[in-house]
Amino acid sequence: xxxxxxxxxxxxxxxxxxxxxxxxxxxxxxxxxxxxxxxxxxxxxxxxxxxxxxxxxxxxxxxxxxxxxxxxxxxxxxxxxxxxxxxxxxxxxxxxxxxxxxxxxxxxxxxx
Amino acid sequence: xxxxxxxxxxxxxxxxxxxxxxxxxxxxxxxxxxxxxxxxxxxxxxxxxxxxxxxxxxxxxxxxxxxxxxxxxxxxxxxxxxxxxxxxxxxxxxxxxxxxxxxxxxxxxxxx
Numbered sequence: 487x488x489x490x491x492x493x494x495x496x497x498x499x500x501x502x503x504x505x506x507x508x509x510x511x512x513x514x515x516x517x518x519x520x521x522x523x524x525x526x527x528x529x530x531x532x533x534x535x536x537x538x539x540x541x542x543x544x545x546x547x548x549x550x551x552x553x554x555x556x557x558x559x560x561x562x563x564x565x566x567x568x569x570x571x572x573x574x575x576x577x578x579x580x581x582x583x584x585x586x587x588x589x590x591x592x593x594x595x596x597x598x
Numbered sequence: 599x600x601x602x603x604x605x606x607x608x609x610x611x612x613x614x615x616x617x618x619x620x621x622x623x624x625x626x627x628x629x630x631x632x633x634x635x636x637x638x639x640x641x642x643x644x645x646x647x648x649x650x651x652x653x654x655x656x657x658x659x660x661x662x663x664x665x666x667x668x669x670x671x672x673x674x675x676x677x678x679x680x681x682x683x684x685x686x687x688x689x690x691x692x693x694x695x696x697x698x699x700x701x702x703x704x705x706x707x708x709x710x
Contacts (some may be wrong), residue, residue, distance in 0.1 A: 586699065590638065
């Protein structure tokens with residue numbers, strides 16, 4: 487069936503370094519992907535999205551890269567800060583107009 | 599500012615009780631969703647609704663039902679709560695098309 491997963495359950499980076507969080511998906515027909523950030527005790531918050539006709543999209547300190555050939559996307563966070571500590575989910579849209587499937591999440595921790 | 603609110607942040611119920619979780623959005627979104635979130639399993643879709651009085655089963659609908667009588671409100675019902683329904687429940691809404699979902703803060707339900 488369709489799946490969206492994350493490569494690593496945890497990631498630890500030094501404050502100020504760049505973070506790269508990876509995600510793989512199984513359905514080549516998926517046309518829309520989203521990255522969410524979930525802080526402790528809160529619901530997921532939208533970070534950035536990308537449509538399948540794009541390879542790259544940039545936001546404020548974040549970049550999402552989409553490689554459709556290998557069905558992989560990544561979230562890059564520049565100059566990681568303590569406030570970036572959270573669980574990060576990728577999600578992909580499949581078949582249904584609005585239903586999306588979430589990966590299991592990567593917990594990002596920041597070393598001072 | 600977009601807003602999705604959930605009726606309770608924390609809820610403790612006894613096995614066999616009927617439980618209502620309510621979600622309200624103020625963005626005039628057509629689509630609303632209920633997820634449960636468990637450690638290591640990510641977000642799993644229980645039910646979603648794409649219009650008033652319309653509903654579709656998600657990946658784990660067993661033991662749950664939903665109601666959407668008004669566009670802004672989507673209720674999740676546990677007819678007879680069981681201990682394996684102890685979880686974090688997240689409500690979300692989105693507009694039509696490939697748009698991101700906006701999440702509420704979650705309800706942590708404990709069934710004893």
